[in-house]
Amino acid sequence: MDPRRIEREIRQCRLDKSSGVEIFIPEESNMLHLKASFPGPAATPYxxxxxxxxxxxxxxxxxxAPKVKFDTRVYHPNVSSQTGAICLDILKDAWSPVLTLKTVVISIQSLLFDPVPDDPQDAEVANHYRSNRESFNAKAREWTRIYADPNTSLDMAGLDPGAITRLVEMGFGRKDVIGALRKVNGNEEQAVDALLNGL
Structure with a gap:
């Protein structure tokens, strides 16, 4: 590993404000574990x-190649709706050392704009995409609204999206749910107690 290259890639990304792509180290001591974020492409359900x-x-x-997966739940033929795994050639056999982390993130952003349903990661979602585009777009938009809210999507990282959905469906506010789950290390029962007791 070349820490100088990783630092340079992060710095170059930070200097480019136009792309909206951010790459950062969540734990200062570990350069091998990074997070990235990007805005959903315009004119798409994302x-x-x-x-x-x-x-x-x-x-x-x-x-x-780096191992990359979505922390944010996304409804897309080339992304596992369960694990966030991504089907993209540059993350497998088309990887080259000349590629950068920013290139990877922008390629994933482009994949949201232009799905490849014939090479799916999630066959069920790909079938939905091919058979009823309007219904697919509605569901993808709904997931974007629920899981990719720009005010809370970073806070959700590492939490079980299913737990968030279940607690929100119980009538608790989304931000409160995320805050409660964070406080109790993701334990759903303890989060319910915290929410009910206003902690």
């Missing part, structure tokens, strides 16, 4: 959302 990625760099980066 517009208005802020999407967070989890990036794990191998020790021999940039000679091996």
């Amino acid at each position: 517009e208005g959302g802020k999407f967070v990625l989890n990036i794990e760099l191998p020790n021999d980066y940039p000679f091996k």
